[in-house]
Amino acid sequence: MPRTIIEPFRIKSVEPIRWTTRVQREALLRAAHYNLFLLPSADVLIDLLTDSGTGAMSTHQWAAIMEGDESYAGSKSFDRFRISVQEIFGYRHVIPTHQGRAAERILFGVMCKKGDVVPNNTHFDTTRANVEATGAEAVDLVIPEGREPGTRHPFKGNMDIAALEELINRKRRQRIPLVMLTVTNNSGGGQPVSMENVRQVSAACRKHGIPLYFDACRFAENSYFIKLREKGYEAKTPKQIAQEMFGYGDGCTMSAKKDGMANIGGFLCTNDDLLAQQEKDLLILTEGYPTYGGLAGRDLEAIAVGLQEALEEDYLHYRIASTAYLGDHIAAQGVPIVQPPGGHAVYIDARAFLPHVPVEQFPAVALACELYLEGGIRAVEIGRLMFGASATMDLVRLAIPRRVYTQSHVDYVVEIILEVWKKRGSISTSPTKRRSCATLPPNWNRSLRRTCADRRGFVAGDITSP
Numbered sequence: 001m002p003r004t005i006i007e008p009f010r011i012k013s014v015e016p017i018r019w020t021t022r023v024q025r026e027a028l029l030r031a032a033h034y035n036l037f038l039l040p041s042a043d044v045l046i047d048l049l050t051d052s053g054t055g056a057m058s059t060h061q062w063a064a065i066m067e068g069d070e071s072y073a074g075s076k077s078f079d080r081f082r083i084s085v086q087e088i089f090g091y092r093h094v095i096p097t098h099q100g101r102a103a104e105r106i107l108f109g110v111m112c113k114k115g116d117v118v119p120n121n122t123h124f125d126t127t128r129a130n131v132e133a134t135g136a137e138a139v140d141l142v143i144p145e146g147r148e149p150g151t152r153h154p155f156k157g158n159m160d161i162a163a164l165e166e167l168i169n170r171k172r173r174q175r176i177p178l179v180m181l182t183v184t185n186n187s188g189g190g191q192p193v194s195m196e197n198v199r200q201v202s203a204a205c206r207k208h209g210i211p212l213y214f215d216a217c218r219f220a221e222n223s224y225f226i227k228l229r230e231k232g233y234e235a236k237t238p239k240q241i242a243q244e245m246f247g248y249g250d251g252c253t254m255s256a257k258k259d260g261m262a263n264i265g266g267f268l269c270t271n272d273d274l275l276a277q278q279e280k281d282l283l284i285l286t287e288g289y290p291t292y293g294g295l296a297g298r299d300l301e302a303i304a305v306g307l308q309e310a311l312e313e314d315y316l317h318y319r320i321a322s323t324a325y326l327g328d329h330i331a332a333q334g335v336p337i338v339q340p341p342g343g344h345a346v347y348i349d350a351r352a353f354l355p356h357v358p359v360e361q362f363p364a365v366a367l368a369c370e371l372y373l374e375g376g377i378r379a380v381e382i383g384r385l386m387f388g389a390s391a392t393m394d395l396v397r398l399a400i401p402r403r404v405y406t407q408s409h410v411d412y413v414v415e416i417i418l419e420v421w422k423k424r425g426s427i428s429t430s431p432t433k434r435r436s437c438a439t440l441p442p443n444w445n446r447s448l449r450r451t452c453a454d455r456r457g458f459v460a461g462d463i464t465s466p
């Protein structure tokens with residue numbers, strides 16, 4: 001096998017990206033109130049804000065789009081979508097939604113009520129918000145290693161089984177309507193969950209009669225990590241691994257904007273006939289008829305093809321290797337990252353990168369702003385700003401869109417991060433200490449909160465990690 005790992009595609013259509021000067025970026029950032037979500041995307045050179053819906057579609061997906069059947073009911077596109085989903089996920093009911101959070105809203109809306117508790121390895125922010133919107137409590141039970149950025153563990157996304165058993169015994173089955181496993185664990189560094197852990201969580205759920213659901217956004221990347229790291233799975237295909245994994249559960253929510261390789265879409269699956277009926281009733285209220293659920297027929301076609309492409313080994317080999325390439329090259333120079341690099345993103349530990357910036361001054365926001373100023377790179381804070389005081393880490397996530405950037409783009413990102421690393425001592429959130437580095441106005445937190453209160457939707461729309 002040659003040592004060089006190449007992008008397993010060639011480029012048929014290109015989208016220009018635009019250089020800006022540092023002076024321009026300083027003005028742009030000021031105008032955006034130091035909120036990277038408010039920057040015009042045209043002024044970003046390399047956009048690593050998210051891997052969600054930002055991927056490039058294949059020629060097969062574009063061709064399938066032309067087959068879109070836009071019939072309101074009984075569309076052929078829905079059949080192709082359902083067959084593709086069922087082949088991989090294996091669940092009886094497949095309910096399309098416009099994206100992942102719509103699937104979450106419907107699932108929790110039907111299953112949860114005030115006083116309930118929903119355990120997860122780590123809730124993603126929309127997942128947590130949708131649980132809490134029903135009056136239920138969202139509890140994160142990732143293993144202790146999953147909360148320590150520098151600690152290496154092959155499956156840092158695993159759920160703490162003893163903590164799960166303890167919670168179930170304390171709250172009893174009546175208070176826990178479902179357990180969720182997020183694969184891979186986005187808010188915890190894009191870290192995978194092992195098949196052994198899936199089996200143990202499933203056994204604990206079965207013992208107590210509690211359904212197990214997957215937050216399946218990055219199921220293909222998780223399956224590939226199992227193939228690479230877990231004994232007994234070396235010879236299995238990612239699809240066989242995914243099929244086995246989903247077989248231990250009762251359903252899932254999915255954002256097709258990730259491992260569905262599409263720019264929009266999602267779905268909800270369940271084996272429970274009664275639940276499916278209730279979910280479809282809710283779906284009709286806000287998403288649409290159950291054979292399109294908020295999507296166009298052409299979107300269903302793109303997802304049907306994309307789910308299969310996400311499981312191709314050549315693609316996954318390149319995907320996981322290119323993310324690791326970024327993480328390993330910056331870590332080799334001392335940049336503190338969540339170890340090992342995740343599947344879809346590299347997470348910089350901002351508390352360790354900027355130890356002189358107090359946690360209440362949002363070190364990850366300061367670092368993300370500095371990356372933009374230095375090289376036009378946009379990343380996202382995952383920490384105290386996003387999750388409030390309950391955040392245990394302050395991370396800057398560099399999420400890699402699927403099939404979009406080439407190795408030279410990644411080399412550029414490495415160069416910029418290392419430049420910022422060299423001058424880390426001068427990065428400050430205080431204007432008095434400022435040289436040319438990212439700054440937040442002293443009243444930034446207060447003014448942001450006022451803006452949030454004034455413009456409803458700002459928090460949900462502009463400061464989530466997609």
Ligand SMILES: Cc1ncc(COP(=O)(O)O)c(C=O)c1O
Pocket residue numbers: 052099100101102124126127182186187215217255256257265266465466
């Ligand atoms: C783990 C996880 N769950 C759920 C979601 C929500 O999906 P969507 O953005 O399609 O609503 C995301 C989005 O980033 C996610 O990463």
